[in-house]
Every structure is written in structure tokens, then in C-alpha cells.
Amino acid sequence: MDPKVKNYLCNIEQLAEEVLTEKQQIIDFDKKRQSNHESLAKLTKKKKLLENNRKIWLCLGDFFMKVESKKAVELIKTDQKQFDSEIKNLNTSIKKKSQEIFKLQGKANLVAGFNLKPIDQNITRPLKLDK
């Protein structure tokens, strides 16, 4: 096979592989994010627990830890923030890579405009763009 063709195909395949891995990562992160969200919702409702600052069992992946409830809430919140930013980064990376793939295939016009910064919904909704 012509080395240029080989190179070209290798590039596309590599990018595609990376995109698929990142997509799977997002799924795993979101799973954890959702379970964090559920536990946070339950914890913040239990006012008596938080007032007395009793210790609760917190499951961190493989092992359990006994932590003060207020600290537990903090921990989960920071975890959530971490997940949010990680997922955001992954999303931007996926977008860049898929645009690259489209460009290499000569279909750049189909993904034109995805570099644009998003406009707030309050402004776009009155424009009634979904016809």
C-alpha cells in the first residue's frame, strides 16, 4: 500500500479510536456523577443527621469509610465538580477530534460552525430556530 494512503488511514483510525474511548469514559463518569447526585439528594434531605453531624458510612469505590456527614457532603460535592469539569474537557476533545476526522474525509462543510461559542438559550429561543 502506498505509504501516504497508509498514513492517512492510520490517522483517521487513531482519531476514531480515541473518540470512542473518550465517549466510553464520559459514560463511566456520568454513571458515577448520577450516583453521586442521588446520594447527595438523599443526604441533604436528612436534616437531623446533618445537625448532629453524625458519622455515616461512605462507599468510595472499593472500600467503606466512616465520615462525618457534613464532611461527606463536601467530599461528594467536590467530586461532582471534578466530574463536571472532566466531562466538559472530554466533550471539547471529542468535538475537536471528530471535526478533524470530518475534515480528513473531505466533509468539512457538514461540521462547519461547531467551533462557535454557544449563545444563551434566552436569546436563541425567541428566534424560534427549530422550524
Place this chain on the structure above:
Amino acid sequence: MSNFLSEVKDITRIERTAMHSHIQGLGLDDFLEPRNVSQGMVGQKSARKAAGLIVRLIKQGKIAGRGILIAGQPGTGKTALAMAMSHELGEQTPFTSISGSELFSLEMSKTEAMTQAIRKSIGVRVKEMAEVLEGEVVEIRIERPESLEGVRKGKITLKTTDMDSMYEIGNKMMDQLSELGISSGDVISIQKAGGKVTKLGRSYSRSKDYDINTSNINFVECPSGELQKTKEVVHMISIHDMDVINSYSRGFEKLFLGNTGEIKQEIREKINEQVLLWREEGKADIIPGVLFIDETHMLDIETFSYLNRALEDDLSPILIMASNRGITRIRGTNYKSPHGIPIDLLDRLLIIATKPYEYEDIKHILKIRAEEEDVEIDEEALEMLTNIGVETSLRYAIQLIITSDLVSKKRKGTKVKLNDVRRVYTLFVDVKRSSQFLKEYQKQFMFFENNETEEKEKKEKEDENSILIEDLN
């Protein structure tokens, strides 16, 4: 019952073939060389090559605010060329097509009509982003308190093929869900900002739940991947649409009813500012499109001056004009000018000339039109039609295609034959025969006065002489 309904649907889908519906593109190869018969275009090679070059420049954004004039005799493919260019530019480029006389109406002034046409041809590309929760409903649980005044508690469990999660929901959300009639097995989408719920359908896995289903249920797959997704949608909207929406509180209704009236200049300036600001912030792309004005000789001197200035604006589309007049009077003045366009505007235009078609080209075009209109025509009849096209005009020959098809169907034939074409030729007269007939019998038509025609003939002779003199100069 369902058979009857499907018949009704088919009737409403009748496709009407328009004059230029057979054109799919310019028919150029990768080196911008025109193929003789391709994508609905036939012959006219140099004009197509020029058009191809211009389309490429437009796509690269290197020709904003310029103008092109397609000039040639009637029936030489000017409008066809413009249609082909619009197809080549694709759906991403705004293409507005108007006829010169459309600008004159009682509802709005010429400059307003012109401004609207220009602004319809400039597009803005923006992106909307929303965080949504998309999944199949596993269960909705609402706990009603014993007393009527107590607060309701609600929980909804959503799942995708990879995960599931439970959310606590408030009163408004519960109301929305019950209004939409959402139950277990429905696939829904909830916007995190604003909490709007959209029902996407019912999950396939539940299609066998009931033996009989109503026809309006659409089954969708259970969503895969993560529950909380970021959705980005890119939209293209013309600046004119933005003007309309901002100038009336119920602007989007007026958008569909067509009548927009005059829009204030301040609103237009505000929109321009906003769009330019977005462009700077990286939130929008401005896409200059194409404004095609057919029958340019119908525009008058005021609209031409307006066009001159409009072309020099920051946001201006590419102007393509078509004219089939020679040296003729500019409307609104007593001066004559090539194509009826003032020389200062002509100077800014790139001119593409179209030539009359040859015998072989006309034959090809008639064949393509016959295919487009679903008419089978045999070789002899095609040759006769081509001869008619050469003698009279291409348009007349094209009109004869569908009419001779009707005649042949009447005698229960399958193909159009020579005699069908002959019959239609005698039934429908072309321009030359019609004017000849008029000259012989004009005394018998209504409102005929001898002196009128004599004066007209005198003036025509004078005009001819003046053109000849100008040519000599």
C-alpha cells in the same frame, strides 16, 4: 379506510415540474472543465466554466460584495445558469432569487424591498447548547400526602442502556409530566435549564405490552450512553429574519405570513451591531450569500444607485444579475446604456455572456426535459421538435413536449410521434407566427387606429438608426 387515506396522501404529493427543475448543478469535473451534458446542463461551456470559477471564489469567501451579470439573448440559459450556481453553492449558502419587477409594489418602497432582499441573502450561523437528560422512564412515583394541603413528593427514575438514576422532582415538573401523559416506558428528554420536558416516543421494548396500539405512537430505541448529555445544534438564520422578529412582538408570525411592512432603520442597526459583536466574540459566523435579480432591466435609476452603495457595505452578499436586453433605455431616465444598467454599476460587474444554443445542444436539452416530464418521444418526433426549436425558440419547443404528450395519450399511444408534434405545432402558435398574423390582421383587432401604428413604425426606425450610429461611434 386506510387505503383511501393513503390515496389522498399520494394526490397531495404530486410533483410539479418547473421550467428549470432538471438542473442539479453546473456539471463540471474536478478541474472545473464543463462536461457537455451533465447535471442537467447542456453546452454553453464557457459560461459554465466562468460560473464554476465564481462559485469556487464564493465558497472560499474571496468575492464578497461583488457583482456578476449574466447577459444573453432570450432562451440562452441565463436563469438556468443561476439555478445551477445556487445548487453548487449548497444549502449552507443563502440564495435569494427575485425578479426585477418584484421590487415595485404598493406595500413597501423600492429601497425597503431592496434592503429586505439583500438582508435575506446574508446568513448568520449560531450554535445553541443545552444540557439535557435523555432516557427511558422506568418509573414515576408520586406520593400524595393524606391532607389536601400537604406537599407532594415525586421521584422519577430514568434509564439508558448503560445506566440509570433517580431524580426527585418538584410540583411543576410533576404537573408537566402528567399533562404530557408520560408513563413508564416512554422515552423523554428534559432540559436542565428551564426544565422543559419533551416526549420523544415510546421504547421498542414496550411495543408488545398491548395487543392494539393507536397509530400515533412512534416507537424509538432506548437511548444509549450517558444520561446527561450536552446537545449542540447549529442554526442558520438570515439577517432579515432577525430584523422581522425584533421589529414586532409577534414577529415570528409575520415571518410566515409574508407581509412584513417597513422595518425601522434603528432596529436594523441594532441587529448589525449585535451580529458583529457575536462575530467578534466567536459566537456567530456571518455567511454572505447570493442575491439573484432576474430581469434587471426592470430596475430604475434609483434602485441602481442604491445597489451601488449597498455593494460597498460591510455585510453585503454577492449580486448576480441577468438581463436579456441590448442597448436600451435605463428606466427613470432618457439615457440609453448597455443592458439598461448604468455604466458605473456595469463597471463593478463581472460579465458572463451566454450564446444561443446549437442544433445538437437543443436536441439534448429537449431530451432531458422530456425525461424530466416523464414523456417518451421517438427519434423522428425529437428531430422535428429540435428543428422547431432552432427555427422559433427553445422555450416554445419545450412547451410542445408536454402538449404533444397529451395529444399522444388521447389517441392512446405510448410514445409521442411525428404527427402529435405536427398537431400541436398547428394548435399553438409561436411568437413569430403570432406577430406575423397580427401584422396581417391588425385592422380587425380591437382599438386599432391607423395613425398609431404609423407613428410607432416611424419611432422604431429612428431607434434603429440611433443604435447603428452609436455602434459606428
